[in-house]
Amino acid sequence: MTLKGKKILYLIGPGFEELEFYVPLMRLQEEYAEVVVAGEKAGKAYFGKHGNCMDAKADVGFEDVNPADFDAVIVPGGWAPDKMRRFDGVKRIVKETYDAGKIVGMICHAGLVGISAGIVEGHDSTGSEGIKDDLINAGATWRDEPAFRSGNIVWGRVVADIPDFCRELIKALKEQ
Numbered sequence: 001m002t003l004k005g006k007k008i009l010y011l012i013g014p015g016f017e018e019l020e021f022y023v024p025l026m027r028l029q030e031e032y033a034e035v036v037v038a039g040e041k042a043g044k045a046y047f048g049k050h051g052n053c054m055d056a057k058a059d060v061g062f063e064d065v066n067p068a069d070f071d072a073v074i075v076p077g078g079w080a081p082d083k084m085r086r087f088d089g090v091k092r093i094v095k096e097t098y099d100a101g102k103i104v105g106m107i108c109h110a111g112l113v114g115i116s117a118g119i120v121e122g123h124d125s126t127g128s129e130g131i132k133d134d135l136i137n138a139g140a141t142w143r144d145e146p147a148f149r150s151g152n153i154v155w156g157r158v159v160a161d162i163p164d165f166c167r168e169l170i171k172a173l174k175e176q
């Protein structure tokens with residue numbers, strides 16, 4: 001079974017973690033999901049945390065996204081989540097996707113977006129050790145594990161855990 005027919009929104013911002021962006025994105029495409037990248041505005045190119053751009057461009061702007069058009073939203077880590085969570089459009093996208101019972105995937109620092117969108121309280125969580133206190137203070141329970149699903153949130157810890165994150169993400173999307 002593939003993800004053919006699934007439409008996935010992938011968020012991007014300045015300083016995104018390149019591997020957490022490209023590897024899951026390509027894995028979703030490998031499963032025949034349609035992936036749309038959203039950034040501050042359509043056509044905007046972004047440099048990753050390690051200085052690589054590699055044509056990381058937004059297909060659509062945050063404000064132009066209707067979450068009802070997508071089956072899931074994925075947020076990569078790096079420094080981008082701390083910047084993206086300042087956009088009302090990002091918080092709206094993540095909150096509406098979550099409230100609709102659709103999958104929200106977050107890895108590494110992406111939990112910062114989940115915190116600002118108000119969706120982590122009561123969930124088990126993981127991510128970069130650097131946001132552990134933030135998640136706990138937002139009402140989540142911390143688990144130091146590579147990847148898992150808590151409700152409709154798929155969590156990934158760090159770059160080294162991308163394979164586990166991808167497996168959990170694909171499994172959750174196939175079950176949806």
